[in-house]
Amino acid sequence: MPARASYANGPSSTPLLGETIGACLRRIAAEHPDREALVVRHQSVRWTYAELEARVARLASGLLRRGIAAGDRVGIWAPNGAEWVLAQYATATVGAILVNVNPAYRTHELAYALRQSGVRLLLSAARFKTSDYRAMVDEVAGGLPALEEAIVLGDPAWEALAGTDVDAAAVAERLASLDPDDPINIQYTSGTTGFPKGATLTHHNILNNGLSVGALCGYGAEDRICVPVPFYHCFGMVMGNLAALAHGACIVVPAPAFEPAATLEAVAAERCTSLYGVPTMFIAMLGDPGFATHDLSSLRTGIMAGSPCPTEVMRRVVDEMHMAEVSICYGMTETSPVSTQTRRDDPLERRVGTIGRVGPHLEVKVVDPEGRTVPRGEVGELCTRGYSVMRGYWEDPEKTAEAIDAAGWMHTGDLATMDEQGYLNVVGRAKDMVIRGGENVYPREVEEFLYTHPDIADAQVVGVPDERYGEELCAWIQVREGAAPLDADGVRAFCADRLAHFKVPRYVVCGEPFPMTVTGKVQKNLMRERSVELLGLSAAAATA
Structure with missing residues (x-):
């Protein structure tokens, strides 16, 4: 009897969403107007879904009044905060493509990202940690012919833009003209060719990935998700913000960037049910001097991603942080990002020894260098296909063709094995990442x-x-x-x-x-x- 092939797909009884992000926000706000949608502790922000939608409509009206067209690129360069969330939803509402700029970027990287994507309007923090964003923008702006304006969050120009009187008819008309397959987000991934590549994602890509990841975490409208991971990355803006939106849940932002004590305080004070982080974040929280003083009993789940989790750390997260249903996710920016995920009832050894099974509505396979699917248990390159695969790298068809083959498979560059139950394990990297x-x-x-x-x-x-x-x-x-x-x-x-x-x-x-x-x-x-x-x-x- 021939060996089973290293191929699996994710059947699901939950249909994909065929709507744009802006339409989803309107629908969820109508269903849950008085539920908290966003809590940003360091800014004393506490908005219901009705309040969030109203503020998004103001900023969307401001973007329309400034002449931002569907497909125009709007950059956001800021740490986690309420403004980031408003920018994410307002740009989606008017069909502008949000370009995420890593808060850690310096002038060399900033100039490249803004120039390559053709950002027309940049929304920027004034500064963050030791970085003077205002000065760096001034330094590079002269070499960016597409950049018409840079608005600093908190300045009068921002307050005017975000406080624009709502033009309901204009916003509704623009929203109705958009399609779920329109590109809506560009995220820069470090490039093997010396420059980052702009992974271009659609409403359909990221909204449905948020929906699926949240569903596997068991999210409902009563959940409160603590997100100390950055919004500029898919982990924050998709697995965090959009997973919450798709299920009517609440996002809790502890601080502008990860701080162990602030995160623990947020979980306890806000009675969060879910907590996100990479393994090093969980290690830092477990090692925080005040760890034992925080009541974390409200937690039941969360997501750990970014790198493998040591067994002892996972055990402590389950036992001491009450996260019995914590999930491991694997993916890449180019796949919106999650392709595989452990399930809530998976035993501990599955969560530390694998990257889970294929997600709903997706396919995965493991192939040899000639592209042939290998038998289960053999090593090969992990590939994924489905709704989550990006449109391509922004204005780089050559690199897109190298990553996505003629049959629509995204080649991850990671070497993996698939076992008889469909669980995958990454054993190395074909690329030098x-x-x-x-x-x-x-x-x-x-x-x-x-x-x-x-x-x-x-x-x-x-x-x-x-x-x-x-x-x-x-x-x-x-x-x-x-x-x-x-x-x-x-x-x-x-x-x-x-x-x-x-x-x-x-x-x-x-x-x-x-x-x-x-x-x-x-x-x-x-x-x-x-x-x-x-x-x-x-x-x-x-x-x-």
Whole structure:
């Protein structure tokens, strides 16, 4: 009898939503007008669905009055806050494509994202942590011909835009003209070619992914979801905001960015039923000095994603945080993002040893290098197909064709196995992506940037094991002839103001010969092994 193929699909009795995000907001607000929709603790915001819809209508009217057309790009560069949520729903209501800009970006990355996507209007925080957003926007604006205006959140221009008198007829007319398959969001993923690629997602992509993820978490209108993960990423804006919207639940935002104590306080004070985070966030919360003082008994579920969860951490999350139904999710920005998920009744070993089973209305398969589906238990590349697959990379048909094949399968670049019950396990990465604390970093992007250093002749970047973040970046450097040796401090100083902090190499190896094949190709696997030896990371490697 032939072995079963590594293929599975997700049958579901729950139909997909055939509506736009704006239409969904109107429907849910009509069904649950007095239920809390959004609580932002650091801003003292507490809005019902009726209040949220009314504020979205004001901002949508302001965008229309400014001449924003369907398909125009509007950027948002800010940490988590009420304004981010308003921008997400208002742009969707008028059909503008929201371009998410990572709050950690510096000028080099900001300018690229705004230029490549052709952002016409940028909504920006004034500053965040050590970043002066206003100054950075001023620095790059001259090289962005499409950018007509940058509005700083909280400034009078923002208050005027967000407080525009509602033009109900104009908003309704625009909303009625939109289609669920219209692109509505661009999210930049670190690129293997040296520059990020703009994954372009539709209403249908992300609204239905939120619906499906929430359904597998068992969400209903009474749920309160604590979201300390960033909105600029699919984890926050889809698995958080849109999962809540699709089920009429409430989003609770503890702080502008993750803070363990603030998150624990929010869960206890708001009686949250669900909590999100990458494993390092849960580790930080469990290790917080005040952990035992918080009543977390309202929790029942949540999502852990971004990187594998150690067994002991998962056990403590279930036992000490009361998250008996916590779910593991796997996916990528290009798939809106979730493709596989563990179920509420899965045993602990499934949640720490697998990435779950295929989600509703989706297909997955594991293929060999020739594209043939391998038997169950064999290693191959994980592919996914269905409603969640992006429209493509923004204005990059060549890269889109490399990622999505003629049959509509998205090739993830991850190596995986599928067992007899359909559970998948990622065993490696076909690409060289490094996952640092849940942030995806492609070494080539960092390498291309390092090449701009006047003293660097060649640079190679690999991931090395780290006990806290899972992986850290290590840059191997060859300096130009006659240049002084570079150390880690010098390289980090060069990167600090122009690359996001998680892309700045923690380690630098200078002057070591690059391990090469006979054909002259750098052997990154040997480079990683040698880095562990040179940097004394054997202990971290043993726990990875």
